[in-house]
Amino acid sequence: MVRIGAFLVGLFFAGWLLISFLVGAVAYVTEPPQPTVEHEFHKAPRHVSFSFDGPLGKYDQAQLQRGFQVFKEVCSACHSLHYVAFRDLKGIGYNEAEIKAIAKQWAIKTPDVDPKTGEMTTRDPVPADYFPKPFANNVAAAAANNNAIPPDLSLMTKARHHGSAYVYSLLTGFQSQPAELLKKFPDAKTPEGLHYNPYFANLNLAMAPPLTADGQVTYGDGTRSSVDQMSKDVAAFLTWTAEPKLENRRRAGLATIIFLLIATGLAYMSYQNIWADKKKKA
Amino acid sequence: MSFPWAEHYTPKHPAMQWIDEKLPLPRLVYNAVGAGYPVPRNLNYFWNFGVLAGLALVIQIVTGVVMAMHYGANTLVAFSTVEQTMRDVNAGWLMRYAHANGASFFFIVVYLHIFRGLYFGSYKAPREMVWLLGLVIFLLMMATAFMGYVLPWGQMSYWGAKVITGLFGAIPVVGEPIQTWLLGGFAPGNASLNRFFSLHFLLPFVIAAVVILHIWALHIPGSSNPTGVEVKGPQDTVPFHPYYTAKDGFGAGVFLILFAILLFFVPNFLGHPDNYIEANPLSTPAHIVPEWYFWPFYAILRAFTVDFFFVPAKLLGVLAMFASILLLFFLPWLDTSPVRSGNYRPTFKKFFWILVLDVVVLGYCGGAPAEEPYVMISQVAAAYYFAHFLIVLPLISRFEKPLPLPNSITEAVLNRYNIQGEQDALPGMGSDPQPSNAG
Numbered sequence: 001m002v003r004i005g006a007f008l009v010g011l012f013f014a015g016w017l018l019i020s021f022l023v024g025a026v027a028y029v030t031e032p033p034q035p036t037v038e039h040e041f042h043k044a045p046r047h048v049s050f051s052f053d054g055p056l057g058k059y060d061q062a063q064l065q066r067g068f069q070v071f072k073e074v075c076s077a078c079h080s081l082h083y084v085a086f087r088d089l090k091g092i093g094y095n096e097a098e099i100k101a102i103a104k105q106w107a108i109k110t111p112d113v114d115p116k117t118g119e120m121t122t123r124d125p126v127p128a129d130y131f132p133k134p135f136a137n138n139v140a141a142a143a144a145n146n147n148a149i150p151p152d153l154s155l156m157t158k159a160r161h162h163g164s165a166y167v168y169s170l171l172t173g174f175q176s177q178p179a180e181l182l183k184k185f186p187d188a189k190t191p192e193g194l195h196y197n198p199y200f201a202n203l204n205l206a207m208a209p210p211l212t213a214d215g216q217v218t219y220g221d222g223t224r225s226s227v228d229q230m231s232k233d234v235a236a237f238l239t240w241t242a243e244p245k246l247e248n249r250r251r252a253g254l255a256t257i258i259f260l261l262i263a264t265g266l267a268y269m270s271y272q273n274i275w276a277d278k279k280k281k282a
Numbered sequence: 283m284s285f286p287w288a289e290h291y292t293p294k295h296p297a298m299q300w301i302d303e304k305l306p307l308p309r310l311v312y313n314a315v316g317a318g319y320p321v322p323r324n325l326n327y328f329w330n331f332g333v334l335a336g337l338a339l340v341i342q343i344v345t346g347v348v349m350a351m352h353y354g355a356n357t358l359v360a361f362s363t364v365e366q367t368m369r370d371v372n373a374g375w376l377m378r379y380a381h382a383n384g385a386s387f388f389f390i391v392v393y394l395h396i397f398r399g400l401y402f403g404s405y406k407a408p409r410e411m412v413w414l415l416g417l418v419i420f421l422l423m424m425a426t427a428f429m430g431y432v433l434p435w436g437q438m439s440y441w442g443a444k445v446i447t448g449l450f451g452a453i454p455v456v457g458e459p460i461q462t463w464l465l466g467g468f469a470p471g472n473a474s475l476n477r478f479f480s481l482h483f484l485l486p487f488v489i490a491a492v493v494i495l496h497i498w499a500l501h502i503p504g505s506s507n508p509t510g511v512e513v514k515g516p517q518d519t520v521p522f523h524p525y526y527t528a529k530d531g532f533g534a535g536v537f538l539i540l541f542a543i544l545l546f547f548v549p550n551f552l553g554h555p556d557n558y559i560e561a562n563p564l565s566t567p568a569h570i571v572p573e574w575y576f577w578p579f580y581a582i583l584r585a586f587t588v589d590f591f592f593v594p595a596k597l598l599g600v601l602a603m604f605a606s607i608l609l610l611f612f613l614p615w616l617d618t619s620p621v622r623s624g625n626y627r628p629t630f631k632k633f634f635w636i637l638v639l640d641v642v643v644l645g646y647c648g649g650a651p652a653e654e655p656y657v658m659i660s661q662v663a664a665a666y667y668f669a670h671f672l673i674v675l676p677l678i679s680r681f682e683k684p685l686p687l688p689n690s691i692t693e694a695v696l697n698r699y700n701i702q703g704e705q706d707a708l709p710g711m712g713s714d715p716q717p718s719n720a721g
Contacts, residue, residue, distance in 0.1 A: 010672025013664075016590055017661045020587050023587070024661065028658065159555050160555050245368070253546020257546070260539045267531040270531070271531065
């Protein structure tokens with residue numbers, strides 16, 4: 001009885017799936033799916049090498065500080081970084097006094113309540129504060145940015161596939177639309193106010209190229225600030241903001257794996273020892 | 283318990299004797315996973331995965347309880363409390379990554395455990411109840427994992443919750459009220475998050491309870507083994523401790539090494555980047571995909587694209603997805619072959635490996651976007667999945683001519699190691715360990 005019922009159920013599901021397959025296959029042949037402009041022109045992030053690549057790579061603190069400088073002078077005008085606090089900058093090599101100064105001089109002020117009047121006011125950030133948001137709310141952010149809300153950057157490199165390379169590619173990837181694209185997809189012309197970038201998922205983004213000229217940021221450590229260099233540095237900085245514990249994690253991992261290899265080796269030997277009388281080869 | 287020759291618990295220390303008289307808990311443990319449980323001597327490495335699944339459950343409960351201490355089940359703060367755990371809690375990143383990857387490892391070992399059961403016929407009499415309870419654990423795991431994935435309140439959390447609860451919405455008439463009732467609202471929101479957190483905390487302990495039943499049911503007939511021949515006498519078994527505790531210790535070491543590689547060096551490899559974006563009901567991700575361990579079932583869900591008369595395709599997909607798991611409950615009665623082990627069933631063995639390949643293909647299609655050719659491939663693969671269990675397996679059991687079985691476990695072992703007798707073994711010699719061929 002069970003088997004007859006099962007046979008009928010199986011026949012129904014398998015049969016209907018095969019019919020669905022045939023319907024789909026006929027449609028696939030008669031009306032092959034049209035390639036979309038994203039399919040054809042979207043590019044995977046460019047290859048770029050960082051000091052933190054590979055299983056034991058570490059952050060380059062000078063690079064993180066340069067990246068922070070790019071964030072401070074360029075990105076922070078529109079993008080928030082609200083999972084990172086000023087105190088966290090210790091992780092990229094600043095000391096307490098420097099962090100205090102950075103917080104105090106930060107262009108965007110921290111919203112607060114006036115302790116005397118209870119009115120909303122702002123004050124200089126202190127190291128315990130998170131990076132203040134550049135816009136009071138999403139409506140203000142959208143209104144100031146052609147209806148697009150600049151995303152928070154704290155986790156950007158983990159929120160995209162190959163995030164570090166993605167940030168680098170996006171920042172260096174602005175270009176005019178290829179003539180070939182317009183020939184093939186005349187309707188896909190970049191709309192007014194958007195900017196063509198093949199590394200962006202739907203090819204047109206609201207952000208104007210933020211890094212446009214070599215020397216836009218003057219690095220304190222004397223590194224030449226080409227657009228390429230600045231993009232790479234800020235990509236490294238945003239990798240750190242997304243994964244500040246990367247070096248701890250890798251160090252702990254190395255120690256754990258060495259420990260486990262030894263422990264597992266010993267476990268294997270005791271296993272063999274205990275079983276020695278049960279399986280002996282002739 | 284299982285066999286008359288099982289060793290008896292005889293506490294020597296007066297304190298242990300005292301405890302044994304008042305509460306024979308040490309005796310219970312001794313008989314369950316100690317020297318008092320005789321186990322077939324020929325188990326291969328695939329028999330490690332039950333213990334490994336138990337280890338994975340313990341890892342999940344320990345890391346999960348710590349995570350819960352730092353988590354805020356409220357849509358306003360859920361995402362940021364998880365981020366704070368990662369950044370400001372001592373070893374919080376370790377707990378979080380261990381919990382997220384631990385779920386994946388739990389499913390990896392459970393899938394291997396299930397496929398071991400499928401290949402070696404562990405579901406057959408007299409172990410049907412072990413199999414059924416195992417499936418209950420599997421269903422509870424799926425529910426727990428799904429709700430756990432919602433908790434970080436990222437984009438995939440939100441949209442995953444929306445899609446999965448939407449499955450209930452496909453049921454005619456009562457579907458939408460059920461969906462609203464499950465979510466506590468018309469869309470995933472604070473009410474959903476709170477109840478998911480509550481259940482996500484509760485269900486692992488329910489799983490632990492069913493695991494106890496699973497092991498209890500296993501101990502009535504005793505463990506199965508790769509030959510599928512039942513234990514005939516004391517020479518066929520070894521005490522669980524120290525023989526299998528030692529082997530499981532080694533297995534646990536290998537498991538932990540692989541787990542550590544993923545956890546410490548590529549902790550986001552199995553995750554989806556979109557879950558690092560906070561949930562946004564106004565922005566739908568380009569491709570909504572569940573975690574990898576649900577992909578085969580997700581592929582079956584999406585494989586139905588044509589309405590069956592008045593039954594919409596979506597409802598068919600939902601029914602098929604539930605059926606694809608529920609049919610496993612009938613397996614002991616679908617496969618009627620008296621031979622358990624796939625090693626002695628030449629036809630079954632071929633189809634078994636087709637099934638393994640089929641499930642991998644389904645998994646791949648389930649993770650791919652809902653586009654051609656993935657939909658067509660998953661339709662064929664899903665058709666085979668149902669045909670395999672509901673049509674092919676009963677037919678094989680009927681017509682297959684199995685290979686001759688060994689007379690006993692000991693005979694199979696002796697043939698394997700070319701041993702004439704057992705008298706030459708010296709207990710405790712380990713200066714030159716033999717290379718293991720236990721597999």
